[in-house]
Amino acid sequence: MANTRAFIVMLGLLLVALAGFSLFTVAEWEKAIMFRLGEIREADFKPGLHVKIPFINNVRKFDGRLLTQDVEPERFLTVEKKNVIVDSFVMWRIADVKRYYKAVAGDERNARLRIEQVIKDGMRGEFSKRTINEVVSGERDVIMEELTKAANRQAQQIGIEIADVRIKRIDLPAEVSNSVYRRMQAERSRVAKEFRSRGFEESEKIRANADRQRQVLIAEAYREAEQIRGEGDAKAAEIYANAYGKNQEFYAFTRSLKAYQEAFQGGSDVLLLEPDSEFFDYFDRARD
Amino acid sequence: MAWNEPGGGNNKDPWGGRGDQGPPDLDEVVRKMQDKLGGLFGGRKRGGGGGGGAGKAGFAGFGVVAIIVLVVWLFSGIYIVDAGKRGVVLRFGAFTEATMPGPHWHIPYPVEQVEIVDVEQRRFIEIGYRSGSGGQSAVTVPREALMLTQDETIVNIQLAVQYQVEDPRLYLFNVRDPDAVLKQSAESALREVIGKSKMDFVLQEGRAEVVARTKSLMQDILNSYESGLLVSDVNLQDAQPPEEVQGAFSDAIKAREDRVRLKNEAEAYANDVIPKARGTAARQVQEAEGYRESLVAKAEGEASRFTQLLGEYEKAPEVTRKRLYLETMESVMSRTGKVVVDSESTGNLMYLPLDELFKRRVQPPSFSSPDESEASSGESGNDEALRPSRRPREAR
Numbered sequence: 001m002a003n004t005r006a007f008i009v010m011l012g013l014l015l016v017a018l019a020g021f022s023l024f025t026v027a028e029w030e031k032a033i034m035f036r037l038g039e040i041r042e043a044d045f046k047p048g049l050h051v052k053i054p055f056i057n058n059v060r061k062f063d064g065r066l067l068t069q070d071v072e073p074e075r076f077l078t079v080e081k082k083n084v085i086v087d088s089f090v091m092w093r094i095a096d097v098k099r100y101y102k103a104v105a106g107d108e109r110n111a112r113l114r115i116e117q118v119i120k121d122g123m124r125g126e127f128s129k130r131t132i133n134e135v136v137s138g139e140r141d142v143i144m145e146e147l148t149k150a151a152n153r154q155a156q157q158i159g160i161e162i163a164d165v166r167i168k169r170i171d172l173p174a175e176v177s178n179s180v181y182r183r184m185q186a187e188r189s190r191v192a193k194e195f196r197s198r199g200f201e202e203s204e205k206i207r208a209n210a211d212r213q214r215q216v217l218i219a220e221a222y223r224e225a226e227q228i229r230g231e232g233d234a235k236a237a238e239i240y241a242n243a244y245g246k247n248q249e250f251y252a253f254t255r256s257l258k259a260y261q262e263a264f265q266g267g268s269d270v271l272l273l274e275p276d277s278e279f280f281d282y283f284d285r286a287r288d
Numbered sequence: 289m290a291w292n293e294p295g296g297g298n299n300k301d302p303w304g305g306r307g308d309q310g311p312p313d314l315d316e317v318v319r320k321m322q323d324k325l326g327g328l329f330g331g332r333k334r335g336g337g338g339g340g341g342a343g344k345a346g347f348a349g350f351g352v353v354a355i356i357v358l359v360v361w362l363f364s365g366i367y368i369v370d371a372g373k374r375g376v377v378l379r380f381g382a383f384t385e386a387t388m389p390g391p392h393w394h395i396p397y398p399v400e401q402v403e404i405v406d407v408e409q410r411r412f413i414e415i416g417y418r419s420g421s422g423g424q425s426a427v428t429v430p431r432e433a434l435m436l437t438q439d440e441t442i443v444n445i446q447l448a449v450q451y452q453v454e455d456p457r458l459y460l461f462n463v464r465d466p467d468a469v470l471k472q473s474a475e476s477a478l479r480e481v482i483g484k485s486k487m488d489f490v491l492q493e494g495r496a497e498v499v500a501r502t503k504s505l506m507q508d509i510l511n512s513y514e515s516g517l518l519v520s521d522v523n524l525q526d527a528q529p530p531e532e533v534q535g536a537f538s539d540a541i542k543a544r545e546d547r548v549r550l551k552n553e554a555e556a557y558a559n560d561v562i563p564k565a566r567g568t569a570a571r572q573v574q575e576a577e578g579y580r581e582s583l584v585a586k587a588e589g590e591a592s593r594f595t596q597l598l599g600e601y602e603k604a605p606e607v608t609r610k611r612l613y614l615e616t617m618e619s620v621m622s623r624t625g626k627v628v629v630d631s632e633s634t635g636n637l638m639y640l641p642l643d644e645l646f647k648r649r650v651q652p653p654s655f656s657s658p659d660e661s662e663a664s665s666g667e668s669g670n671d672e673a674l675r676p677s678r679r680p681r682e683a684r
Binding site for chain 2: 167184204209214232237257
């Protein structure tokens, strides 16, 4: 009885062990390949539970998801013989497990090395056909498409599908960057100068206009003032003429007297007189 | 698949009620189960009428252990999906179902496994900078931040991207390390957008558009990879010219300010000058009017005076004339020095020291000429000039 029970237990364990050796799972994200004595038998497994013959069949599983590969930045020459540093990444996945296994012996590092070579070759070709400007802005997507296509052709041979090649950075080498900075500075100082001289222009226009207005205002005022003065002069002359015209001789007389008064104001004048003027009529006569 | 479905008749009732009441007390469960099942087996064996005491106990013990193991195994299939998360159940690695938040059960390992994915958490990445943890200021990463524009200039961009998992299944199965892919795509998209824009556009009016285009391009890239990620928000933290040229840029901005300033100054000048000129002009006109008025008034005054005097003069011309003349001459003579010369009656050369005379008139207090002492006949004041005038006459 005890032996029977032990036997049952042993049998159970054996079954479990057998199941462990003869069953295998393939996850959603995996691609599996089954060998029979080292020879590839099957590579097209759906996700789930699968059966194999223990010890004879051998299974290897690979990551079937899209993999990201950051391609090391590298210098490329453009058509104008300028260097650009390009940083990119590749999205790829295993398309054909059999080929993949054969080509890279199932080692992802090998695959990555191969892909990097393929991409860099492709880029060298694409960049050498284009100018920096085309590379940076105009034909960026075209380059990426071409690269993807070209890379795919080569990658197929190793069972890999290149889903996408994307350029991240396109940089100029340090020495070129510096000259770009200098150009930017020059461009900015041009803008700054333009702003300043525009400002000067506007300022001068406004100031000159103000000065002109001032000059015109003052000149017009002068004109008006002179007119007014002239009117005054004319009016005064008329009044004088009317008054003095009544007796010109008397006017001359009184005006002369007034002029004498005015002219001999200062105490420093000395009059040299002859005693026969009207003033001296009685001067000598009284003494005689 | 409900948690108690494959459990079989025996297990269904006792555990069905307990599962909802929280975590079961395992010790108690095991004890009860031991009692029940132990009794059951034992009863059967006994009823079967065979077996020694030791064998019976051993078999019962084996059964109990097996059942405990089975129960524990079944319990390991309970899992709870928190709010905002999704469970993805895999049977032997193949996708079976996606579960919503709440308690669930799956056939325990190794048959089924569950991956739990957070679909509501906003994850985010930073491009061009790393925000410091714990209040530290952000650090720029020039390698990521500096990029070329269409006009071959370099700008410094800092971008933050928020994203979340849209499709847990794709997120898990389709791309290895989707978060890294997101970062790569973000960089690539951003650089492509910037590379197709001009610098001024990026730095000034085009910020919103750069963000929008980056976001949609990123999403396109991610969709093409079937990554199961959704870009929920893209923020342009900063868009600046690189440090090396900041000076020139800020100078250009200053220049723009200068332009405005110069214009304002000029307008201030105009506002200052023109009213002043208007004032000056008004003053000139007023002065002229003053001149006119005063001249006319003066003329009228003088004319009136003359007319009135003339009236009187005409009544007695001779007397008036004489009086006016003498009064005037008196006033003139009294103020000036005089030399009276009777030139008619002399043929002699007359010496007249005019210089001396002038000197004396100018400085009356200090005269000390010999002429003066000789001619001191008591006349005082400024009439002393009359004295020398005598001498020529007497010398004659």
